[in-house]
Amino acid sequence: MKKDYLNQGISIVLILCCWGVSWAAEGAGETGTPALPFAWDVAQRAHPWLENCDYPMRQVVIDGEVWIMHVPNSDVYKEQCKVCRFKGPDLEHLERQPDGYGEFPGAAAFLGCGLWWDEETRTLYGLMHSEYAHNNQQGWCSKKTRLATSTDMGLTWTLVGDILTRALPNVADYAGSCFEAGPADFDFYADTRGGYFYVTSWNSFTPKQGKLNGFTMYSEVARCAIADRMAPGKWYKFCNGTWTEPGLGGKSARLGFSQRGIYGNTIYSTYLKKYLRIGTHIGIKDNRGMPGYGFDDRSVCISACTDLGKQDWLPMARLLEEPGNTTFGFTLADEKGMDPVVCGQKLRVYNYWQNVEGKNRVLDISLKEGSTPSRYFPPYDSYTYEPHPESCDPIESRKTQIVGSADPKVKYEGGGWTVEKGEHYYQGQANTASQAGQSVQFEFSGSAIYWRAAGGSDCGKADVLIDGVLEKTVDCYFAECPLAYQFAFIKTGLDPEKTHTIQIVVRGDKNPGSSGTMIRHIAFEYGS
Structure with missing residues (x-):
C-alpha cells in the first residue's frame, strides 16, 4: 500500500460494542452464562493498513480486485469532498488511484464503511455516517445515515439522500433532559445468503447538557432487501423481533445479548455455519477521552448468530484478552484478504485506529471445535434515569x-x-x-x-x-x-x-x- 494512503484521516466516530451477558463473576461456570460453541487460534502481525481511521471500513470486490474508498478527515465537513480511492489484489496490497469527488451538503460525509457493488448496473453504492447540528453543550451531535452512488468506479458521486434517521427530527422535540443522537456510526453487511443489507449502528439517548455516557449507548439494526438497492424508504428498523419500523423516522429497540452490542463488522463462516461479529463492545472509553464515562475493558470480542433476520446473537467472548487495547476499527475478510461477505475456517481481521502509531495489525484467525466462556454484563444493561417514549425498546420506553x-x-x-x-x-x-x-x-x-x-x-x-x-x-x-x-x-x-x-x-x-x-x-x- 502506498504511504500517502497511510496518512489519510477518516472520521470522529467511536464507541464500541459486543453482545453482553450476565451480572456477576467472570466465568460461565459460576454464573450459568452460555459459552460460545466453538474456539479459535489467533496469530498477530503488524501492518500499517488504514492508519488514522476511526470507524469500521468495508471493502468491495469489483472485477476480481479489492477496492477501498473514503472521504479524508480534511474534507468530511466540506460540501465538496475529495474521495480517496485504492485498489489491489487484496487488502494488504492496495495502491492509490486517482481521487474521486462528491458534493454532500447538509451533513458530514464519512464515506467508506458501507460500500456495495451492483454488478448488473455497474453502480457503486456508498453509505455515509453523517453528523450535523453540532452543539458543544450536548453530549454528542445529531447523526444519520445517507446514501450516495457512483457509475464511474467512484470518480464522481451523487448524493441520493437519507436512509436512516432518528425518531424525531429535532433535539428540542425530545422530552426530558436527553435526545436521541441517531442511527449512524455504523458498519454494513450484504447478506447475499438471506437477500438483505444490514446496517448496525450505535445510538444513545444523549444529554442535552453534559457528557456522552458510554454506559447508556446501545446497538440498533436496520435492513433493506438487496433487490431494493438501498433506496430511501426501503429500510426498516429491527424493533422487538419485527422489521416494521421505517428507517426514516421510525423507532428502534436495543440489540444484542443483554442489550449490549459489538462495534466492529460481520462475516459469515461456512465452517461454523454462523455469522460472526468481531469488534469491541459499545460504550468503552476511547483513548481520545470519548465518551466521558464508559467501560474499561477494551478487549477484542467475538459473537455469533445463525439468523440475521432474528438477530439471535450469542453472548460475546473475548477473542483476545487485552483490556488496554487501543485499536477499535475492524475490517473482516476471508483468508485471502478479499471477500467481506463469506469466509471458511480461516479469516483475517484488520484492526486499526487513529493516533495509535505502530499498533495497527492483522489478526489471522483459525476457527476450531471447542467451547469458549462468554463475557459478562448485567442482564438488563444501562439506562438513563428517565424513560424515553421515542424508543420502542420496552425498558427504554418504560412508563x-x-x-x-x-x-x-x-x-x-x-x-x-x-x-x-x-x-x-x-x-x-x-x-x-x-x-x-x-x-x-x-x-x-x-x-x-x-x-x-x-x-x-x-x-x-x-x-x-x-x-x-x-x-x-x-x-x-x-x-x-x-x-x-x-x-x-x-x-x-x-x-x-x-x-x-x-x-x-x-x-x-x-x-x-x-x-x-x-x-x-x-x-x-x-x-x-
Missing part, C-alpha cells in the same frame, strides 16, 4: 416514576445503612449496607417494579421479595468497573389495582471474586 434512596417513602431496617455520594447515582447518592439481614423496602401501586442497584468489584448478593415472596437472588458483583445505571431486578405483570411491597434483603454473602458484600441501593421505579 415509570422514580423514587430515590433518600425518599421518606423508602424504609430501611437494620442498623448500619450509610449514604454514599456519587455523580452517577440518581440525585447524587446511594444507600449502602453489607451485613446480612439489613433491608430496604417500598410500597407501590402498579403493574411493574424496577430496582436500581450499583454493581462493582466489592458488591455482594441480595434477595428480592415481592409481597413477601422470594423472587430472585441478585448478585451485584461486576469486576470491570463500577456500574451505576443498571437495573438489578425487574418485575412486570403485577396486579395494577393492588398495593405491592418490594423488599431487598442483604444476604452478607458474595461471589468468590468479590472483595466485599456491599449492596448499593440507588432507586426504585414503579408504574405500568
Whole structure:
C-alpha cells in the first residue's frame, strides 16, 4: 500500500460494542452464562493498513480486485469532498488511484464503511455516517445515515439522500433532559445468503447538557432487501423481533445479548455455519477521552448468530484478552484478504485506529471445535434515569416514576445503612449496607417494579421479595468497573389495582471474586 494512503484521516466516530451477558463473576461456570460453541487460534502481525481511521471500513470486490474508498478527515465537513480511492489484489496490497469527488451538503460525509457493488448496473453504492447540528453543550451531535452512488468506479458521486434517521427530527422535540443522537456510526453487511443489507449502528439517548455516557449507548439494526438497492424508504428498523419500523423516522429497540452490542463488522463462516461479529463492545472509553464515562475493558470480542433476520446473537467472548487495547476499527475478510461477505475456517481481521502509531495489525484467525466462556454484563444493561417514549425498546420506553434512596417513602431496617455520594447515582447518592439481614423496602401501586442497584468489584448478593415472596437472588458483583445505571431486578405483570411491597434483603454473602458484600441501593421505579 502506498504511504500517502497511510496518512489519510477518516472520521470522529467511536464507541464500541459486543453482545453482553450476565451480572456477576467472570466465568460461565459460576454464573450459568452460555459459552460460545466453538474456539479459535489467533496469530498477530503488524501492518500499517488504514492508519488514522476511526470507524469500521468495508471493502468491495469489483472485477476480481479489492477496492477501498473514503472521504479524508480534511474534507468530511466540506460540501465538496475529495474521495480517496485504492485498489489491489487484496487488502494488504492496495495502491492509490486517482481521487474521486462528491458534493454532500447538509451533513458530514464519512464515506467508506458501507460500500456495495451492483454488478448488473455497474453502480457503486456508498453509505455515509453523517453528523450535523453540532452543539458543544450536548453530549454528542445529531447523526444519520445517507446514501450516495457512483457509475464511474467512484470518480464522481451523487448524493441520493437519507436512509436512516432518528425518531424525531429535532433535539428540542425530545422530552426530558436527553435526545436521541441517531442511527449512524455504523458498519454494513450484504447478506447475499438471506437477500438483505444490514446496517448496525450505535445510538444513545444523549444529554442535552453534559457528557456522552458510554454506559447508556446501545446497538440498533436496520435492513433493506438487496433487490431494493438501498433506496430511501426501503429500510426498516429491527424493533422487538419485527422489521416494521421505517428507517426514516421510525423507532428502534436495543440489540444484542443483554442489550449490549459489538462495534466492529460481520462475516459469515461456512465452517461454523454462523455469522460472526468481531469488534469491541459499545460504550468503552476511547483513548481520545470519548465518551466521558464508559467501560474499561477494551478487549477484542467475538459473537455469533445463525439468523440475521432474528438477530439471535450469542453472548460475546473475548477473542483476545487485552483490556488496554487501543485499536477499535475492524475490517473482516476471508483468508485471502478479499471477500467481506463469506469466509471458511480461516479469516483475517484488520484492526486499526487513529493516533495509535505502530499498533495497527492483522489478526489471522483459525476457527476450531471447542467451547469458549462468554463475557459478562448485567442482564438488563444501562439506562438513563428517565424513560424515553421515542424508543420502542420496552425498558427504554418504560412508563415509570422514580423514587430515590433518600425518599421518606423508602424504609430501611437494620442498623448500619450509610449514604454514599456519587455523580452517577440518581440525585447524587446511594444507600449502602453489607451485613446480612439489613433491608430496604417500598410500597407501590402498579403493574411493574424496577430496582436500581450499583454493581462493582466489592458488591455482594441480595434477595428480592415481592409481597413477601422470594423472587430472585441478585448478585451485584461486576469486576470491570463500577456500574451505576443498571437495573438489578425487574418485575412486570403485577396486579395494577393492588398495593405491592418490594423488599431487598442483604444476604452478607458474595461471589468468590468479590472483595466485599456491599449492596448499593440507588432507586426504585414503579408504574405500568
